[in-house]
Amino acid sequence: MIAAWERLASATVGGRPLAATRVLYAIGALWLLRTDHRRFATGFDPDRLHLDWPLVGGHLRGLPPTLVEGAWVIGALLLIVGIVPRVGAAAVTLSAFAFYAVDRQHYGNGGYFIVLIxxxxxxxxxxxSATPWGPDRRRASWWPAFLLASQLTIVYLYAGVQKFRHSSLTGDTIAWQLHGPLVDRIGWSHLPVALNLxxxxxxxxCAIALWFALTRKLAVVVGVILHVGILCFLRWSPDMAAFAFASWSLxxxxxxxxxPLAEELARWRAARSPADPAPEPVRRSATA
Structure with missing residues (x-):
């Protein structure tokens, strides 16, 4: 087992999937910035009422909004073009953290996910890889890709399990959020229960099927439909749109x-399967 983890820790993967994650994430980050743009002017104003987070307190008040916003945009652009993407990711992360940490009223699931990713x-x-479709410049380490994928699995598992609580199965948790022309057109009394289920x-x-090659493409389709359905049936929220982009980016x-996980699983199965017995030699009869 230790040897398997050592092989995984040193494993490398192609760069194009991570390039796709990088680009989709940057698009989601820019979308979130666009929706929060109007709150930047007052978000760091020390004369405004703020609900402080523990530890952070009021230390972020007074930051120049243009500085935070500019770093956010530059970081996202660096991610899109693939130039020093680690610097770009750090710029987006620090800028988004500053905006959401300066006031608890700014918090949203989309913003949290943008910071974490x-x-x-x-x-x-x-x-x-410079682009999701171009050749690899070099191989990338496997374990950061594993952490990225695992994060979405954790989110989907937690959200999925929560929907099977009693209060959720009755539809009460989403009934008050249903809004839009699709809801009015359907007009079914059990719609909240059906959508929750x-x-x-x-x-x-999606939490499980994304890990397997046979079901991954279907899981991607289901995941896209899931987030589009959330945006179409529930009360419109730009933060949820950013959460959808962030999820798709993973x-x-x-x-x-x-x-590499599939390779290790195949190696483990091969080690556990008994070796084929050697064929017995053919014995000739004494009269032959």
Whole structure:
């Protein structure tokens, strides 16, 4: 087992999946910045009322909003073009953290996910390939790709399990969020229950199926439908749109993360299977 983890720790993967993650993440980060742009002017104003986070307190108040916003944009552009992407990921992460940490009222699931993925992209060599479709400049380490993919698995597993609580199965947790022309057109009284159940099944399926080559493409389709359905059926939230982009950006990481794991699984199965018995020599009869 220790030898297997040592091989995985030193394993390398192609750079194109991580390049796709890098580009999709940058698009999601720019979308989130666009939706939060109007709050930047007052978000760091020390004269405004802020709800402070523990530890951070009011230390971030008074930062120039243009500095934070500019670092965010430059970091996202560096990620898109693939030039010093670790610096770009760090710039986006620090800028987003500053904006969400200065006031608890700024918090959202999309912003949290952007910060977390950005931290992992600082560790990953997402510039090993300049583009998602071009040749690799070099091989990238496997373990950052594994951390990226595992993060989405954790999120989907947690969200999926939560949808099978009693309060969720009754539809109460999403009934108040249903909004939009699709809801009005369908007009089914059990729609909250059905959407909750379908969402939970989809999240649990994606959490597992993304790891396997046979089911990965189907899981990507299901995941896209899941997030589009959330945006179409629930009350519109730019933060949830950013969360969808951030989730989609992690799908390519499974192509990179699953390969070495599959090789180790095949090696483990081969070691456990009994060796084929040697054929017995043919004995000739004495009368032959």
């Amino acid at each position: 950005g931290m992992l992209l600082v560790l990953a060599d997402s510039g090993a 379908l969402g939970g099944i989809a999240e649990l399926f 799908y390519p990481a499974f192509w990179a993360a699953s390969g």
